[in-house]
Amino acid sequence: MSTNQSTLGQLIAALGLDTDNEWPHVVRERLVAYGLLGLYVFVIWFPIYFIFITSIKPSGAVLDIPISFLPTQPTVSNYVEIFQNRPFELYTLNSLIVASTTTLICVTLGTVTGYSFSRYDFVGNKALLLSIVGARMIPPIALIVPFFTIMSNPPLIGGLTGSLYDTRIALILTYTFFNLPFAVWIMKNYFDGVPESLDEQARIDGCSRWEGFVKIILPMAKPGIAATAILAFIFSWNEFVFALVLTSSEQAQTLPIAVSLFVADDFVDWAHLAAGGMIAALPGILFGLFFQQYIVSGLTQGAVKE
Template sequence: MTNKRRVMTQLLLSYCILIVVAITVLIPVLWMLSTALKSDTEIFSIPPRWIPSDVTTAAFHRIWTDYPFARYFLNSILVVSASTIISLLFSCLAGYGASRFQFRGKGLFLTFLLVTQMFPSIMLLIPFYKIIQTLGLINTHTALIMTYISFTIPFCSWMMMGYFQSIPKELDEAAAIDGCSRLRTFYQIVFPLSLPGVAATAIYSFITGWNEYMFALVLTQSETMKTVPIGIGQLIGQYKIMWNDMMSASLVAIIPLTLVFLFFQKYLISSLTAGAVKS
């Protein structure tokens, strides 16, 4: 009974901690929803109300009619999807090569990938702008795609290299005996086994690009090229902040991230449980 009581106590304590953490995470989201459903006057009511007395969806309607958020979302989805796919392609190949081959300068190459992550983004802003300007790509989707993949490829390559190292090299050797080339071995044998790692890498790359603000603000100029974070930031005016419009736009901006996570969830779970059971 003592052991059973101790286990029950540990479970109860664990659930209590999880409930507290979940509430802490959900409170800002619930307040965003509450603000988005309030009228312009009720936002500044004192004391603040969690449940609006007059629930209205006018803010959700305004972000599509009064602001070009449809265009912002299209730009974000296009840029972030393209940068994520390109980043996955190159990081998978780089990670596979680094995990399977020994070559001169390998350690220096991997160290260089890590060093690129040590510089603050603000320090890279002017060099990136000058390069993009020289290439004539200011105010284009290509500029944002090039910028985002330069941010994500180094770290994604390290992530994929670590996952490829967990896949036995004997599979490559067996495939080589059967006459498979290196490339065929990669995309027919190794890559399907690495889908959990690819899912985690895709989520990281997508979130990094979707939430990026500073470079998108500097490298885009026209309204037809701006992304969602820029559109939300523009709701802060010189004399007035549209809090309900901002909260409604932020809630809608969360939806793509949630869908991406739900889509890759099963691969993430298999990644977390990989190796948990000894064969």
């Protein structure tokens, strides 16, 4: 018991709840804060827990009454079956290709353009920047009609490729529409925080603008680039509306569509849906757990900074 008590004592001290060093009201406030945060986290994670245990129950056990809130007889069969009975490897591949290509395009263009916006006062600088801010406000769903028309019969390249409907290229092009302005904006704000004296020093050392940008500034911008890349990847990976409008078969359909396909008119295959949903959610959960600070900094750079 004494060891128990001492671990408890250590925990209390570690959380700053020991009354020896602090005023009692401070300690009470901390206790309340922990209690409220703990409750909130418990409530918001409960649905994730429930869909996770649904995914590892035998598919028949999902419809047992009373509902069991513990994973009885855990199994991976639902995960195996969605790859066997449905082309989940293709959906996953499509999601990976679409999200990473979109990210690559937007990060590359966003980085170089963001840098120029941050450093150079060229003609039309303000107007172009304002148009980028405005572009971010366009509701993507408003554009489903024109994007459907354009992708079904693309101008300029239409004669070469025919229709882009139900291709990954259509999704990549469409996803750059909401990711590129965002990438330019975050990177511009990020470069604003990199001191201009570094550019000047590079110039004095005999670097051309390109060399200075690539050798000196770009390495400094790695955290900003990482934040942009992670957000662009997540936005593209999670996108549903355009995938719904622009694709119709497994040659281009992505994971969000694949998951929604488990819903038939009257019947929903919950066990397999849960497994598919967990696969679709995996990158988000991993990014959230390991790269949280990039997501936070990217969002705040993108939203709050002037």
